[in-house]
Amino acid sequence: MKVYPDSALVQLEFEKIKELLYEKCRTEYARSKATDLRIHTKKEFIERELKQAHEFRQLVQNAIYFPNDYVLNLQKELQLLTIEGALLSGEQLVDLRKLALSMEKIFRWFDQEKREAYAGLAEVISGTYYEKKIKADIEEVIDETGNVKDNASEELASIRMSLYRKRNELRRAFDRIVQKLNKQGYLADIEESFLNGRRVLAVFAEQKRSVKGILHGESDSRRTSFIEPEETIDLNNDIHELEHSERKEVYRILRELTRRLRQFAPLLSVYHAVVGEYDFIRAKAAFAIDINGEYPVVVDKALVHLVKACHPLLYLYNKRSGKPTIPVDLTLDEKARILVISGPNAGGKTVTMKTVGLLQMMVQAGLLVPVNPSSQFGIFKQLMIHIGDTQSLEFELSTYSSHLLSMKHFMETANGKTLFFIDELGSGSDPNLGGAFAEVIMEELARKHAIGIVTTHYLNLKVMANKTPGIINGAMAFDEKNLLPLYKLTVGKPGSSYTFAIAERIGLDKRLISKARTLVDENHFTLDKLLNRTEQDLQKVQEKEKELHRLMKENERLKKEMEHVLDKERHRQQVEILKQQNRITEDRLAYLKDMERKLRTMVIEWKKTEDKNKVVKEMAALLFKKDEQKTASKKQKQLESKYEEIGGDIQIGDKVKMKRNLQVGEVLELRGKKAVVKIGLLPMQIDMADLVKIKDKAET
Secondary structure, three states: OOOEEEOOHEEEHHHHHHHHHEEEEEEEHHHHHHHHOOOOOOOOOOHHHHHHHHHHHHHHHHHHHHHOOOOOOEEEEEHHHOOOOOOOOHHHHHHHHHHHHHHHHHHOOOHHHHHOOOHHHHHOOOOOOOOOHHHHHHHHOOOOOEEEEEHHHHHHHHHHHHHHHHHHHHHHHHHHHHHHHHHHOOOOEEEEEEEOOEEEEEEEEEHHOOOOOOEEEEEEOOOOOEEEEEEHHHHHHHHHHHHHHHHHHHHHHHHHHHHHHHHHHHHHHHHHHHHHHHHHHHHHHHHHHOOOOOOOOOOOOOOOEEEEEEOHHHHHHHHOOOOOOOOOOEEOOOOOOEEEEEEOOOHHHHHHHHHHHHHHHHHOOOEEEEEOOOOOOOOOOOEEEOOOOOOOOOOOOHHHHHHHHHHHHHEEEEEEEEEEEEOOOOOOOOOHHHHHHHHHHHHHHHOOOOOOEEOOOOOHHHHHHOOOOOOEEEEEEEEEOOOOOEEEEEEOOOOOOOOOHHHHHOOOOHHHHHHHHOOOOHHHHHHHHHHHHHHHHHHHHHHHHHHHHHHHHHHHHHHHHHHHHHHHHHHHHHHHHHHHHHHHHHHHHHHHHHHHHHHHHHHHHHHHHHOOHHHHHHHHHHOOOOHHHHHHHHHHHHHHHEEEEEEOOOOOEEOOOEOOOOOOEEEEEEEEEEEEEEOOOEEEEEHHEEEEEEOOEEEE
């Protein structure tokens, strides 16, 4: 994206965004990308960057681990690896192993399911592969602390075994000598030490001629002499030679390993870039969480559609201060290309303008922004701003001359892919003449299909915006009663500057205010007063609208509470029905137990008595109650006279008859193998097998 002037990134505070992003980075690669953050103009690049940041933010917010803990900077080691004959130390090789291990974890993390769920993050490694030989070659030679392993070569194993034996032999010999000389009282308190890489005795200076060996030095006080005993000179020489051979063999092994790894230098550089890229994406996700950033819709055309958009730096400041940030809603498209914002000073006009410009640059740089996800951002190839006093002492230009010079550049270079911002258009000159030039400039920018925002106090520009296609008015709300800006943008109408209202509220002499009014053109004053009154009326309407929405929400809440109460009542009724059914079942069970007891008694009596007929009659009377049989028979006849059994599948709304007690009801609900049947006023849950479908005989 081309920007004008060069200071545009600083004026719109994009440089501060880059600094905050830089602080989130851990690797030098990511910090370099944050410092040189690019503003893309191709949709596929923008979409990819936004998608990656969005996916990583989801990982962080859902506490899903991603293996990007590796943060070392290996640029120097990777460059050294490409040089023929170079050698990497054990510590440097351990760092390369960590890089390979990190890539192994990343490739393992991206299973098939995660590659589909996080396609943007998976794209980072789509052009590379994991080479396990890198880690295997290093682990074969180097341990975790960076030392060459004993088994790295047969020669090294042999040397170290010899060293181990010689050192043990030297230790035993030294222990014997120390024990002997201690008994003779020749040794100082420290007994022994190392000097010039050799093991020596700490002998009292007056006894140094009594101990045979090589004098290596004396203490600062000259009271102690350091002597290598004659008996250990050959052993020390052997150890010294073996240590030299060890260093030589370690050097050869490291050089050979470096040579073997040189073929993987390009791949390791790719690994380094991949790890750095994931760190940069992580930094973008962390920054997005701080500013409440979202993933908006990106369209490949000139468009700005903001829903609940906030200035990210203002949002961070207010969050630290515990204050709310008032969002901005606005749309600039083919029909409404230029927004003219008016209103009192310090009302938020410039902040609104900077919010749009900064968010647009952030999106095209691949950063998530504090907006509603339904917001839409077009793609612009050119961004031009003119904010504040830009007079140039170098070229001896006044404020207005510099202003016109910038406007000249705007009009000459603007096109359909240009986003521009002009603060106080036409200011710095005679209001009438400056206002006339401002109209010409706006008409030219509209003619070239550029999209942008203009702030002004000129009434002629407010009037022009209402009658010129492609140009619309906007106003920053103001609380006239308390003389406080509300920082809220209202699109579709111009705003008043509240010049006389502010003067009256602060207690300026009414005589001076009246005199000032007489000096103002009557139509001009009337229009500003009308705008003032209209804005205040609109604020009242908006307050009533908010109250109406509040009442509607309250009504909706009460409705849900009522539905909840009704559901609880239905549940209570169902529980009562089930309790009633359970009581009936308990009564039947008690009846059957009583029947069983009576029958047992009759069986015993049958065995004892000779009058068998009497017992049979008692059993018949007990088992078959004639009255009940008569009632059931009568009820069956009544039902047959009114209804006809038709059989078939039972559906909701059908009339059914209970087979057991011959009651008729209507099916209210089907629940698997059971049906809820309304019998009279009481719904009951009955097995489908106990029901038969019927219809009135009068029905055809």
